[in-house]
Amino acid sequence: MSSPIKKIMVYIDGSEQSITAAQYAICLASFSGAELIAHYVVNVRAVEDLLKARIFLKDEQVEYERDMEADAERYLNYVNELAVKKGVSITRKRSSGSVHQEIVNAVNESKVDLLVIGELSRIRSRRDEFYDESERTMRSVTCSVLIVKGEDRVWEMYESLA
Numbered sequence: 001m002s003s004p005i006k007k008i009m010v011y012i013d014g015s016e017q018s019i020t021a022a023q024y025a026i027c028l029a030s031f032s033g034a035e036l037i038a039h040y041v042v043n044v045r046a047v048e049d050l051l052k053a054r055i056f057l058k059d060e061q062v063e064y065e066r067d068m069e070a071d072a073e074r075y076l077n078y079v080n081e082l083a084v085k086k087g088v089s090i091t092r093k094r095s096s097g098s099v100h101q102e103i104v105n106a107v108n109e110s111k112v113d114l115l116v117i118g119e120l121s122r123i124r125s126r127r128d129e130f131y132d133e134s135e136r137t138m139r140s141v142t143c144s145v146l147i148v149k150g151e152d153r154v155w156e157m158y159e160s161l162a
Helices: 016-032 044-052 058-085 099-110 126-131 133-140 151-160
Strands: 007-012 035-042 090-096 114-118 144-148
Touching: 007 016, 007 058, 007 099, 016 035, 016 058, 016 114, 016 144, 016 151, 035 058, 035 099, 058 090, 090 099, 099 133, 114 133
Parallel strands: 007 035, 007 114, 035 090, 114 144
Antiparallel strands: none
């Protein structure tokens, strides 16, 4: 019987939780031989909402989007380094738009078997639940979702890889 998990995608957003998720996904890919994809979505929808609310001026929007693109590159490079250190091949993918929709599209296009995400933030209200991108993504994708918890335990597992 072949492995049920052939493609793993880890969602990177620059948070500590997403880096922990990346370490766990690297371990899973190492143990299972699955293909690993790290995906960062530049959330331009949030910036557009700030512009509409007149919190940002158009010039500030362009500058902020450039900063977010640089952050995406930096975090994807860092996750790539983590994978290379452990001998795991990784594909870096970056897109722009609404986070949950971009991840759903990427999962479907790449035929991902497992989406790995970091621990969800604490939901304080129904409104927070509706707007939490990871929560929306988890509920919208067609594949299985693994939520990674236990930063110290994951770090030990990652460090123990050859």
